[in-house]
Amino acid sequence: xxxxxxxxxxxxxVRSALLGQARRRKLRKGDFVYRVGDPGDAxxxxxxxxxxxxxxxxxGREVILWFGFPGEVFGLVESPHDRARMVSVEACEACEVAxxxxxxxxxxxxxxxxxxxxxxxxIASRLGMLANRLVYLLADNAEARIAKLLVDLAARSxxxxxxxxxxxxxxxxxxxxQRQTATxxxxxxxxxxxxxxxxxxxxxxxxxLLARFxxxxx
Amino acid sequence: xxxxxxxxxxxxxVRSALLGQARRRKLRKGDFVYRVGDPGDAxxxxxxxxxxxxxxxxxGREVILWFGFPGEVFGLVESPHDRARMVSVEACEACEVAxxxxxxxxxxxxxxxxxxxxxxxxIASRLGMLANRLVYLLADNAEARIAKLLVDLAARSxxxxxxxxxxxxxxxxxxxxQRQTATxxxxxxxxxxxxxxxxxxxxxxxxxLLARFxxxxx
DNA sequence: TGAAATCTGCCACCTGGGTGACAATTGAGC
DNA sequence: GCTCAATTGTCACCCAGGTGGCAGATTTCA
Numbered sequence: 001x002x003x004x005x006x007x008x009x010x011x012x013x014v015r016s017a018l019l020g021q022a023r024r025r026k027l028r029k030g031d032f033v034y035r036v037g038d039p040g041d042a043x044x045x046x047x048x049x050x051x052x053x054x055x056x057x058x059x060g061r062e063v064i065l066w067f068g069f070p071g072e073v074f075g076l077v078e079s080p081h082d083r084a085r086m087v088s089v090e091a092c093e094a095c096e097v098a099x100x101x102x103x104x105x106x107x108x109x110x111x112x113x114x115x116x117x118x119x120x121x122x123i124a125s126r127l128g129m130l131a132n133r134l135v136y137l138l139a140d141n142a143e144a145r146i147a148k149l150l151v152d153l154a155a156r157s158x159x160x161x162x163x164x165x166x167x168x169x170x171x172x173x174x175x176x177x178q179r180q181t182a183t184x185x186x187x188x189x190x191x192x193x194x195x196x197x198x199x200x201x202x203x204x205x206x207x208x209l210l211a212r213f214x215x216x217x218x
Numbered sequence: 219x220x221x222x223x224x225x226x227x228x229x230x231x232v233r234s235a236l237l238g239q240a241r242r243r244k245l246r247k248g249d250f251v252y253r254v255g256d257p258g259d260a261x262x263x264x265x266x267x268x269x270x271x272x273x274x275x276x277x278g279r280e281v282i283l284w285f286g287f288p289g290e291v292f293g294l295v296e297s298p299h300d301r302a303r304m305v306s307v308e309a310c311e312a313c314e315v316a317x318x319x320x321x322x323x324x325x326x327x328x329x330x331x332x333x334x335x336x337x338x339x340x341i342a343s344r345l346g347m348l349a350n351r352l353v354y355l356l357a358d359n360a361e362a363r364i365a366k367l368l369v370d371l372a373a374r375s376x377x378x379x380x381x382x383x384x385x386x387x388x389x390x391x392x393x394x395x396q397r398q399t400a401t402x403x404x405x406x407x408x409x410x411x412x413x414x415x416x417x418x419x420x421x422x423x424x425x426x427l428l429a430r431f432x433x434x435x436x
Numbered sequence: 437t438g439a440a441a442t443c444t445g446c447c448a449c450c451t452g453g454g455t456g457a458c459a460a461t462t463g464a465g466c
Numbered sequence: 467g468c469t470c471a472a473t474t475g476t477c478a479c480c481c482a483g484g485t486g487g488c489a490g491a492t493t494t495c496a
Contacts, residue, residue: 063353126345127344386445
């Protein structure tokens with residue numbers, strides 16, 4: 001299980017206690033869990049599907065900060081002080097989320113200090129991941145960035161064998177390149193045998209080779 | 219006072235209680251507070267000087283994550299679990315820091331829940347700042363990146379009137395450009411009257427104009 | 437005070453990847 | 467099954483910024 005899987009790391013009883021506090025919401029592709037400026041009055045756990053967290057930059061450019069997979073928790077940072085959301089969260093496919101009002105979530109944490117510690121860990125690791133991404137986005141070229149990105153995602157994705165259901169546009173938006181560049185590079189990695197790409201199904205064929213592409217700058 | 223000024227936001231008595239727990243360390247330019255891999259067994263408050271937090275990327279490239287100014291706290295993220303440091307912190311000039319062993323810091327937080335909340339806020343805001351930087355680094359061109367960076371720094375820097383004592387190399391390393399590019403752009407911003415640059419003393423002359431450069435992509 | 441190290445300013449060249457454009461393919465909804 | 471929107475594939479062009487190289491300015495510290 002991925003270390004980012006919050007729900008999976010809770011004891012069964014704690015998990016059901018938490019989910020008992022939650023309202024379930026189903027979302028279709030393109031629906032928002034929340035958007036920039038919404039009140040940050042709830043915390044979410046993704047039960048099924050895939051979500052993306054992003055901001056809109058200059059000229060309408062969508063910059064993806066983070067993809068969320070089942071079991072992961074999100075919406076934590078703005079919630080404690082009920083500030084406006086700083087990012088938008090959108091369903092990449094049909095999703096289900098558990099929504100917990102922040103007041104209840106706080107009570108829950110007070111009653112379960114272990115969970116509170118786990119969250120501290122999760123936030124710290126997310127800060128670390130973001131810092132790492134910043135470093136490689138600034139220092140690497142497009143090919144290495146995309147390779148690193150795929151390695152990272154495969155480590156967190158639930159069924160990497162079947163492939164990641166990412167569009168080229170999404171890959172471009174998280175790697176900070178143009179859609180056409182993403183297409184070109186995915187094609188190249190496919191030719192070299194690192195990936196197995198088939199219309200929207202990107203699977204890693206040779207993890208070693210992919211890691212080698214991730215580590216070189218040329 | 220900048221909202222990031224941890225020490226400045228503490229009550230006088232709380233502040234002296236905290237500093238009473240600390241060992242003071244003086245550093246010269248180039249000294250490390252800690253380096254990647256060191257044990258994360260202490261938390262620091264910067265008392266004087268300026269520090270930079272960075273990682274080394276491919277090909278020895280230094281990517282600066284964050285500049286710290288007096289009053290700011292750092293070393294928080296790895297500490298609660300005493301993990302190895304994920305970043306290095308180096309003095310940019312003569313500095314003084316207060317070093318608090320993590321065990322004592324934890325006791326202190328338990329005794330002062332207000333401070334604990336403040337830290338949650340600080341970590342959240344740092345996550346937000348990092349996310350913002352990621353967005354503009356991916357979406358903007360070199361000129362807008364450097365302009366935004368200077369606006370951000372001026373907002374946190376103690377005496378922005380006298381100018382920021384940053385080298386072109388440091389600006390390059392945080393904006394993710396080449397040193398020569400930083401020089402070229404600083405020269406341009408100087409010509410246009412947005413900055414007043416004089417050998418290592420970069421002062422903002424026209425904040426409005428600089429913000430305009432930060433907001434355009436061309 | 438003087439030598440060495442660091443920092444700044446410039447320049448010419450070159451390339452990675454941005455840009456726009458369009459056709460082919462696929463999947464989703466009717 | 468059919469239609470339409472979304473996604474993918476590919477191409478030609480071009481420019482922002484990377485690269486290397488060097489001279490002059492400034493600081494540091496012996």
